[in-house]
Amino acid sequence: MTNRIRMAVLTINAEGSPDLSLTFVEATDLQYNEGKHYEMALARAEDEGYRAPMIAFDQNDAAADVLRHAAEFMEGDTDEV
Template sequence: MSKKVQALTTPAAAPTAGDATFADVGETTTAAASPQGKPTDTADKAKVTYLRVFVLAMTAAGNPEFFTAIVGATAEEIAEKKHLEKAQRKASVEGYRWPMKSFDQNSAAARQLDVLAGRQADAMSRA
């Protein structure tokens, strides 16, 4: 009798928000392969785009603070602004409270945050 060893296969899943880096922002991927390792029909699967979303919310102490999340969404979800809701849910799980205002990396507010972060880094290097 011979023993058969079966290799365990894991599906190639999209990275979670915790695994994503800012370099991952804007990359797209298709849905994961089937668990049996069989190829899936990618024509039926929507492409997922990863966006950086900023949420201005209240901390438990009542102070306003920015929370940043990497959120995966389809083009349809982005058009319906559901990616902003996903980021707000992530902020709630992390302990942030309402009121919340969210915006993604493509908004004017996000560009202003980049400018402010650059100015702060500039001021810190001069100090």
């Protein structure tokens, strides 16, 4: 049985600008525990034309919480860094 996992990949787009690729991957518990879901997300981003440097994270990683805060910060909804 697989789980659908929300993933974000911080990467570079075709124009050379920083970008986020948002996707889902399907991974078994074993694949998740071994970190294979990161590899799946990176491969998908590469297939979509993104290029290195790339780093992937899922909804359970600390980076996901920081991303939520970053969105509020970038929109001006908070002045807390």
